[in-house]
Amino acid sequence: MLLSRTVSVRALKGALLSSLLLASSAFAEDEVHWGYDQTLSPEHWAELPGDALCGQGVMQSPIALVTAGAAHPQQAVPSFHYATSHVRMVNTGHTVQFNYDTGSTVRVGANEYKLAQFHFHTPSEHTKDGVEYPLEMHLVHTDANGTPALVVGVLIQEGALNAALFTAFRHLPRHAGEQSSPVGALINASALLPHDKAFFQYAGSLTTPPCTQGLQWYVMKNPIELSDAQIAAIERLPHLNPNNRPLQPLNGRTVSVHSGH
Numbered sequence: 001m002l003l004s005r006t007v008s009v010r011a012l013k014g015a016l017l018s019s020l021l022l023a024s025s026a027f028a029e030d031e032v033h034w035g036y037d038q039t040l041s042p043e044h045w046a047e048l049p050g051d052a053l054c055g056q057g058v059m060q061s062p063i064a065l066v067t068a069g070a071a072h073p074q075q076a077v078p079s080f081h082y083a084t085s086h087v088r089m090v091n092t093g094h095t096v097q098f099n100y101d102t103g104s105t106v107r108v109g110a111n112e113y114k115l116a117q118f119h120f121h122t123p124s125e126h127t128k129d130g131v132e133y134p135l136e137m138h139l140v141h142t143d144a145n146g147t148p149a150l151v152v153g154v155l156i157q158e159g160a161l162n163a164a165l166f167t168a169f170r171h172l173p174r175h176a177g178e179q180s181s182p183v184g185a186l187i188n189a190s191a192l193l194p195h196d197k198a199f200f201q202y203a204g205s206l207t208t209p210p211c212t213q214g215l216q217w218y219v220m221k222n223p224i225e226l227s228d229a230q231i232a233a234i235e236r237l238p239h240l241n242p243n244n245r246p247l248q249p250l251n252g253r254t255v256s257v258h259s260g261h
């Protein structure tokens with residue numbers, strides 16, 4: 001198993017290098033060097049140039065979310081202003097990412113953040129009350145400078161078929177560097193949020209190199225459902241399972257929980 005994973009990583013790197021030679025703009029060269037296997041695994045990310053925060057940072061993500069231990073402060077609630085987007089998927093070699101059309105935002109107090117993309121991890125990165133979910137979705141929002149600043153995490157459990165992802169998940173880009181934009185396919189990310197908007201909130205980081213800190217995390221307390229076949233469609237993508245970073249220490253940070261509405 002370990003041996004075959006090693007071969008897989010080599011094949012992946014080969015595929016990535018090929019795409020670089022073809023002058024694909026989808027990859028920065030530094031993205032070739034990290035992964036979730038053996039010498040490329042999360043335990044070694046901090047050894048890579050520019051990625052020291054992955055080892056030294058004290059406000060890292062993901063974390064174990066625990067309802068009983070969470071604080072209940074008065075805090076601003078995010079409001080979602082998501083419009084419909086074309087389905088534009090890319091297999092980055094680390095995840096399948098849906099690049100989102102401009103015009104969708106999350107507002108928290110006086111601040112507004114633009115939805116840039118969402119992507120998937122399998123299994124989940126955050127755990128909730130000790131439970132790991134088969135998938136987790138991250139909706140990445142940028143500030144006025146275009147820097148990732150706020151991430152909404154959505155845990156995913158097996159259940160009913162998710163109609164919003166039906167067409168996209170039948171056309172997932174299977175290999176690193178591949179893009180897929182099914183003709184006429186549209187999606188509204190608001191259909192990927194749970195009805196009950198209860199959430200955990202804490203200050204964390206990117207869960208991939210360079211593990212940049214200063215991100216606001218809002219992880220929905222209630223999971224959404226995808227069918228077993230839809231979950232399997234992600235789980236069976238070559239080289240992307242697993243693509244979750246291990247849990248990181250809390251280091252005294254406060255995690256708050258806000259009830260739904």
Ligand SMILES: [Zn+2]
Nearest residue numbers: 119121138207
């Ligand atoms: Zn992510």
